Amino acid sequence: MKFLKRAWPWLAAVLSGVLLVLSFPPADIGGLAFVALIPLLMAVWIPQREKRRGRWHFALGYVAGLVFFTITFSWFSELAPLFRSRALIGLPLLFAAYLSLYPAVWAWLAGWIAGAQFRPLPAPDPLARFERPLLLQSSRNLGIAIFCAVSWVALEWMRGWMLSGFGWNKLGVALHRDLPLIQIAEFTGVGGLSFLVVMCNAILLITVLRVRAEIGRIRLRPHFDFAVTAGLVVFAFGFGTRVLIRAQQSPAQAVSLSVAAVQPNIEQRDKMDMERWPEIFDRMEFLSDLAATASPDLLLWPEASVPGGMLGDVDTVAWVHGRAALVPALMIGTDDLNRGAMGEDHNSAAFIQRGDKEPQFYDKQQLVPFGEYLPLRPLLGPIFGGMVQGDFKPGKGPGIFSLAKPALKLAPLVCFEDTRGDITRAQVKLGAHLLVNLTNDGWFGHTAELDQHTNDSIFRCIENRRPMVRCTNNGITASVDSFGRVERWMEPFTEGWKMQPVSVPTELRETFYTRHGEVFSVACGVLSLLVIAMTIASRRAARTHESKATMPA
Template identity: 25%
Template sequence: MLSCIMNVPRSHYHKILLFPLLAALLNWLAQPNELFLQGNWLFGLISYIPLYFLVTTAGLTRNQLRLSALIYALSFTLSSYFWLTNFGEYSLWTIGGVTVVYIVYHLGFFRLLYFLLAPGNHTPKSHPFRPLLFALAWTAFEFFKSRGYLAFPWNLAAFPFHNFIFINQISELTGIWALSFTVLFFQAGLAQILLRGRGGFEVQPANARFTGLGRFPSGLRSVAAALLITLCFSAYGVIRHGQISRMEQNAERTELVLLIQQNVDSWAESDPSTGMSIAMELTREGIAEALDQYGRQPDIISWSETSLSYPYTPESSFYRNFPRDLSFRDFLPELEGSLITGAPLLRSRDPFIAMNGVIQISPEGEILQDYGKIHLIPFAEHVPLTDFPFISTFLEDVIGIPASGWTPGESVTLFDFPRQDLHIGTPVCFEDSFAYNSRFFVKAGADALLNLTNNAWSQTYSAQMQHLVSARYRAIENRRPLLRATNGGVTSIILPSGEIAAEIPMFRADYLLAEIPVARSMPETVYTRFGDWLAWVVTAGLLGALVLGYRRLFSGGAAPEVISPLILDRE
């Protein structure tokens, strides 16, 4: 690998080594981190510029490109997701798995970017639409790394701007992808301006004198276009935010919600009834305040993911005897309505089928409904291929980790509250980070979303804030309130406008009592109806650029001295 560096001019050293490190640092500062808990949007405006500089550098070989991708993926992953090392006995697998997957993703993607953008490549990819291609490519990359079994849709390009409430309203039409594209388009244009200012390339299209494009540098055009798009988003957002706010104020009714944050690390606590005791006491306090202020008990009471450590049944002796001072079963009749809580679901003992789930329990102790988490954490909640005995034996006997894991849930389930004519979808843990998961609940008829999460094991503020920022867009995309009942944070109520109406400080045992508007007349959004349509359009545009590039490359469209650096490999 080092020999590939020695074969290039000294001026390339900083590009191969420094640019990926600088990009990783800027992206870490832009996203929620321990220095800037909310993230920093100023860094979010420049965080991808070093990578643009890198992939528009002529003459890099495959090995040099691989080294740059490795440096960036390794640096950004370990700095942003270091808290995965606290994931109990699976810590090595989670941080290691995420790091390896991100390295593989970036190795392939950097090569694609270089093929599209490097100067000296065939003419169609060296014209002033280079910033547009960069934005298309990176948006498509974010989209595909946010889908599927190995997906992890955190820390996307748009997330540093999560507090720009007006701009974010466009998400109801396009999902997160219009915002990510605009941010990337702006940065690519700004990088192009800086390159030109330093004597960098600026290739004009052949018809520039007819179109008038030649009057302005491509970077300036891209920045201007991105600013114009942002202005349009803002104008749309101001109008829609006002409309949504009025709908919230004129909602048919409000629901009184009580969310419990017991702040007990269930992985570290040896007594599984400790968390229940704290949650029961906080629930009592919340009910007392509800009776005092509103004259009624809460309509919805929710505890967090894994609040019940063992599978619950009405006959369970554990829940009839613990906690010692007042058992869980004796506590339930104090509630007028049902309780929603996280609990394991045991579907079968032979074969063993268990799910990370949510249950709705009546005051009489009966299970009314349940939901099994569909999107499991790879290599932690679920280990692939463990149906094969030799793999499960290897994991348990050689590696020393359980191979059974959770079974994915069967289907989306809504929790019904007949008295309120209310239907609630309950994405578990990081399921509310996946836009399509929340969309499925709303398509099934959910009036509100309730996320049950246990992030207390992370022991860091940034991990919980990264989760909140990702989840926040689900409320806007589907125009449904999002309630978050978490163990250590961030327990919160997010309105359909995307505003955070109330929250509990992280790592504090407390309860959140508030009224939320539920506007059942809220029409289905474009995103709810059509999903990630813009991301597929972006992908189609990128594929079109690739096809055009390959056609011209193999038809002799490039000048003889202009050969793709990925074709002329100097390994």
């Protein structure tokens, strides 16, 4: 019994980590996100010790994060057999060791903001704090829940850009199936959804604890804090429902673009073996020539689809132009080494229209750590230098391609760039009608990475109200409309091609998110800092008042 009393907070933190894992692929039970943080909050808010509470709360949050990030990003370990490096088996744990700092800071803040006044089950009288005026009680609870929500959003936003950024699996992404609810992303980005989810977690726990105490007193009261939270969720759902109904009743002006996508399903090990390159060229040629017979307006190849890069030698350049001559326009993903006067290495998208002598290039801006560059090379070079022998150079900024017929502007997004709201937004602001993601997720085998990647990309379409086509090496090749509805074109890990008509709106309407970006998340960060500053000042004033009151006259 004594063991359980000591161990339950740690078990609760582990449970929160597990529930967060289950909220995302492969389980993908998004509804669990609304309760996933409750065990952690219970461990933080129900007092176990008076000394060093801050360290205790930080450690609990770190444990929850460690469980979540290690398991949900376990697919990073798929790199180990590719590079014949046992050290890479621990790559998920290395990422988690850093990423877990964010939920750890959040748990510390959640416990700190509650302070001595917030004890859901204090001793000796669990009803003492409910003797205060009803409105004040609810408003204080609401304030604590809002602070928990805004601080979580601010930390998620920081995770998305700090140290080059890795913002995968933000809490709001777990709701990707709930189309009405996620439509608010055109104003708030994913941060608005994360806000709702965290606020629901906090208010649900507070409500349960209050009701438990009130039943013991046989004195049930209205809960304005719960009503406000429920009202926010209902409002978001109602707004999204109205948006979807209006879109169905009055569709935007659009043109139909015939897009053919090639999914070659080439094992990453084969891509890394130069002896298999002739085989890859033959497969790409066969599938592309078949797709060309369907007369698409645009033909797509996935990321890094040309062995050695399309500028690798004269024969490769001629081969690519030969494929481009069969279709009005071709967009491909290509790794090109020593390009330009500076001899830089880039992961790029190339665009060629029939009759073009030279391709246009867009260079990927968001590089993948441990794949396209090695972070902290002086420190990590001795361990991972053999895996990442050289670093790609990031692109210098956004860029779009202009399709002649029909007259549309295409925004290329290479690999993980479709998980970055800032990069996608910058492309759209250049006048893009259609987002085109070229990716190769073959590095990570038959894992949940494919679904996690696809789910995250859905929100770029809602945020900017632009459709997207995803052309991948091994899946998930699909189209996503402006409201987040996904249509899969081919099964993952199958070889083939598919042509589909894609409805592309011709009205270049900018959403609030397109114009202002992550202003909601930034505002959450500012509000968090203001609340922290005000709370510090208030508590200092209270201590000063108490010390004066205890001084002898």
